[in-house]
Every structure is written in structure tokens, then in C-alpha cells.
């Protein structure tokens with residue numbers, strides 16, 4: 001039986017850590033990493049099989065799936081919010097077009113798929129604490145592509161029996177790879193600036209509250225969702241809400257100052273403030289907790305402590 005795993009967009013912020021977790025779990029040779037680019041000395045490329053693959057190249061994706069006996073695809077390739085709003089055509093092409101290619105391939109070859117969504121599916125009409133089920137009216141192209149991705153996932157599940165699962169990731173905070181051009185990147189950049197310069201200019205207002213999550217929680221949520229028995233999952237399978245920790249940018253600064261008392265942050269909002277303002281403050285994740293026992297481990301201070309421990313270890 002085909003049991004190997006293909007990861008698309010594997011050199012990004014999530015792929016860097018998910019590939020490592022999957023290789024530890026299933027063995028190095030069982031995980032085929034891929035991306036549209038190569039990065040010299042990237043741990044994902046040096047630690048196991050890697051192929052150059054654009055998710056828009058349907059024939060090459062099919063060939064990789066058949067030649068490597070792939071049974072599951074973790075589809076991470078995408079253009080994120082800030083980059084996507086600057087290049088909406090590319091965003092739609094990669095995010096919607098790439099997801100269609102993956103799902104068609106999954107239908108033809110009976111694959112399981114993980115396809116992440118985002119808190120960007122919500123728009124300004126959403127309650128400030130976002131429920132699992134509420135109208136999805138995003139005002140960004142990126143958010144629209146994520147809504148379509150969730151709809152495609154549910155369509156392929158209902159009409160073709162493809163076992164597709166997704167999470168609405170909050171802003172993800174990690175130290176092993178740079179953030180990939182999203183609106184919540186400030187919550188990653190701020191740590192590097194604090195350590196290197198002692199100061200940071202934040203591109204959202206001090207009182208901006210957004211749902212965030214430490215990467216370890218996000219990886220665990222991903223693996224737990226994919227481990228869950230199919231019959232425990234309901235209508236939210238295209239994009240489960242998962243909450244980590246929600247904080248305003250000013251609270252992040254205060255928590256960082258526990259480690260670096262002289263750290264200063266100024267706030268100069270740019271266009272990304274508009275995207276942040278269109279998203280909810282917090283996420284309600286009762287459905288994920290009920291259906292596959294989701295529970296986060298990192299609150300704001302625990303996440304900040306883990307970031308400093310990780311970055312400190314890297315700087316030694």
C-alpha cells in the first residue's frame with residue numbers, strides 16, 4: 001500500500017518544522033519534501049529526499065506521487081497574505097490552482113490530504129471572538145483563496161470521498177525559519193530585532209489583537225488532526241478553528257521585556273494594519289476540542305520563553 005508522504009511548499013515556515021516532525025515519526029525516506037525553490041543548506045533539503053516541484057505542474061505532481069508510492073500529501077505551498085495582496089493574481093493561481101491540482105491527484109490516486117486554511121477566512125463582519133460556523137466574508141484576496149480551499153476540501157470529501165482535512169491556523173510564531181510574508185510576521189520579526197538591535201518598529205498598532213500560536217502547538221495540532229479517526233470528524237474538516245494564545249502587540253512587547261528589560265518598540269502601522277483589522281481578535285475552538293481533543297500548551301509567556309530558549313540556543 002502507498003504509505004509515503006509528499007510535502008509541498010516544504011521550505012517555508014511550517015514545512016521546515018513539519019518535515020522534521022514527520023521524518024522523526026515515519027523515518028527519513030518516507031517523507032518526500034518538495035518546493036518550487038531550492039535554498040542552499042536548508043535542513044529540509046539536507047536531511048532527506050527533496051524534489052523541485054511547482055504545485056501548478058500537474059504532470060510532475062502525478063509522476064512524483066506514482067514513482068514514490070505516496071499515500072498522503074501535506075499541501076503547504078501557498079502565497080501568504082501580505083505577499084498575496086501585493087500580487088493577487090499569483091496568490092489566486094497558486095493557492096486555488098495548486099489546491100485543485102493536489103485534490104485532483106488525490107482523487108485519482110486515493111490519497112489523504114492535509115490542506116491548511118487560515119484565520120484570514122474571516123472578514124470584518126465576524127464577531128471579535130470567531131465561532132467555527134459564521135459567514136465567511138474576507139476582504140483580502142488571500143482570505144478568499146482560503147475560503148475556496150475549504151470549500152474545495154469539503155466538495156472533494158462529499159463528492160469523491162477524498163479524505164481531506166484542514167486547520168485554520170492563527171499567526172504562527174517560530175524561530176527555525178523566517179515567516180513567509182504574512183500579516184502576523186511582526187510577532188516573529190520582533191524577536192530577532194530585540195536580540196540583534198534592542199529595538200523594533202512594528203507595522204501594526206500597539207492595541208492590535210490577533211489570534212497567534214507557537215509552532216510546536218501548530219505541528220501537534222496538524223499531526224493530531226491527521227491521526228484522528230475519520231468518523232470522529234464532522235463538517236469542520238475543511239478548516240477547524242484552533243486557538244493558541246491571543247494578545248495585543250503591546251502585551252508581546254511587555255512579555256519580551258521580561259527577558260530584555262531595555263528592549264523598545266515603536267509602532268508605525270502600514271497597509272498590513274488593514275488586513276489585521278479585518279480579522280477576529282480570538283478564535284473559538286470548541287469543535288476541535290470536542291472532535292479530536294485539541295488543547296494548546298503555550299500561552300503568551302510560555303511562547304516567548306520558548307522563542308528565547310530556541311534563539312539563544314541557535315546563537316551559541
Ligand SMILES: NC(=O)c1ccc[n+]([C@@H]2O[C@H](COP(=O)([O-])OP(=O)(O)OC[C@H]3O[C@@H](n4cnc5c(N)ncnc54)[C@H](O)[C@@H]3O)[C@@H](O)[C@H]2O)c1
Pocket residue numbers: 008009010011012013014015034035036037053054055056075076077078079080094098116117118119168169170171172173178179180181182184
Ligand atoms: N505561517 C502562518 O502564520 C500561517 C497562518 C495561517 C495559515 N498558514 C498557511 O499554512 C501554509 C504554509 O504556510 P507557511 O507559513 O509555511 O508559508 P511560507 O510562505 O513560509 O512557505 C510557503 C512555501 O510555498 C512555496 N511555494 C510558493 N509557490 C509555490 C508553488 N507554485 N509550488 C510549490 N511551492 C510553492 C514557497 O517557496 C514557500 O517555501 C499556507 O497554506 C498558509 O496559507 C500559515
